[in-house]
Amino acid sequence: MRNRSRLADIFKDRSGRCATLADLQLLLADAVRELGFDYFALLHHPALARPGRRLVRIDNYPAGWAERLTRRLGRTSDPIHVASSRTNCGFSWDEAPRLAPLAGAQRAVLAESRRFGLGQGFTVPANVPGEPLGSCSFATRGGRPLPASRLGVAEVIGAHAFKAARAICRPPVPAPKLSPREIDCLALVARGKTDWEIATILGVGLETVRTYVKHARLLYGVTSRTQLAVHGLRDAHISFDDAIPPNG
Numbered sequence: 001m002r003n004r005s006r007l008a009d010i011f012k013d014r015s016g017r018c019a020t021l022a023d024l025q026l027l028l029a030d031a032v033r034e035l036g037f038d039y040f041a042l043l044h045h046p047a048l049a050r051p052g053r054r055l056v057r058i059d060n061y062p063a064g065w066a067e068r069l070t071r072r073l074g075r076t077s078d079p080i081h082v083a084s085s086r087t088n089c090g091f092s093w094d095e096a097p098r099l100a101p102l103a104g105a106q107r108a109v110l111a112e113s114r115r116f117g118l119g120q121g122f123t124v125p126a127n128v129p130g131e132p133l134g135s136c137s138f139a140t141r142g143g144r145p146l147p148a149s150r151l152g153v154a155e156v157i158g159a160h161a162f163k164a165a166r167a168i169c170r171p172p173v174p175a176p177k178l179s180p181r182e183i184d185c186l187a188l189v190a191r192g193k194t195d196w197e198i199a200t201i202l203g204v205g206l207e208t209v210r211t212y213v214k215h216a217r218l219l220y221g222v223t224s225r226t227q228l229a230v231h232g233l234r235d236a237h238i239s240f241d242d243a244i245p246p247n248g
Contacts, residue, residue: 007034008156015164024168025058028161032060035154036147037138039118041066042161044132045081056134056165065116069109079106084125084135090155092146093121093139120146124158130234131170136161175235176219183237185212190229190243 011031018024024042032040041059048070051057059066069078083096091099093110102110121139128134136158140146147154178186181202188198195213199206217223220231232238 008153011157012160015160018164021058021165021168024164029060031157032138035150038141039139040137042136042165044134046132054170056169062117077106079109080123080137084123085133087125090122090124090151114142117142119144122146122151122154124155126162129236134162178216178237182212182216185209186216186228186232187238187242189213189225190232190238
């Protein structure tokens with residue numbers, strides 16, 4: 001087997017040149033075998049229940065498991081997806097209850113996966129602000145342990161696989177350029193402040209604030225303050241701490 005860090009470098013280079021999800025699926029399947037896993041699933045989590053053109057979903061799970069999991073989603077959340085929403089680091093499936101307390105139905109999902117031939121698993125979260133939550137999971141066949149010495153490389157490969165998939169399904173759109181004062185106003189709009197309150201906080205005239213907010217809405221092509229705040233969060237002009245300060 002080739003040097004594992006070299007495998008990560010090769011995957012990073014080749015995944016960036018994949019033109020389709022089918023190309024990426026073949027590349028990821030090869031990497032999974034070299035790492036000592038048997039299965040993988042790379043997806044935006046909502047894609048299980050409602051596939052969409054801009055949602056990533058590729059996997060080689062055992063026949064019937066993905067369909068069975070999809071049918072279960074109406075009754076309970078996928079426990080691994082719930083856990084991956086609580087961390088930015090890769091984790092083994094055994095760690096999921098520590099990251100997010102699981103209900104009985106969610107524990108039953110993990111138990112049922114064993115009956116479909118899945119063994120141990122390792123998941124790399126892919127949580128991009130403004131987009132549906134996602135992840136890249138690697139799993140072994142039942143009875144096989146995780147390749148513990150290769151999990152670090154798997155984490156790197158999972159991150160680059162999701163990056164490549166996003167580039168295919170969700171090509172980047174340049175964010176509008178807002179002035180520093182427009183961003184100040186945007187952060188306060190996200191907190192629910194009125195134009196009058198924003199003018200008082202920033203020490204500027206009411207009409208000045210109205211001009212800043214109106215121009216920001218025009219740049220985004222939106223009509224409501226809520227839409228403006230959502231776009232600002234998606235494009236990282238503001239953060240969730242700007243919109244919801246930690247001190248309340």
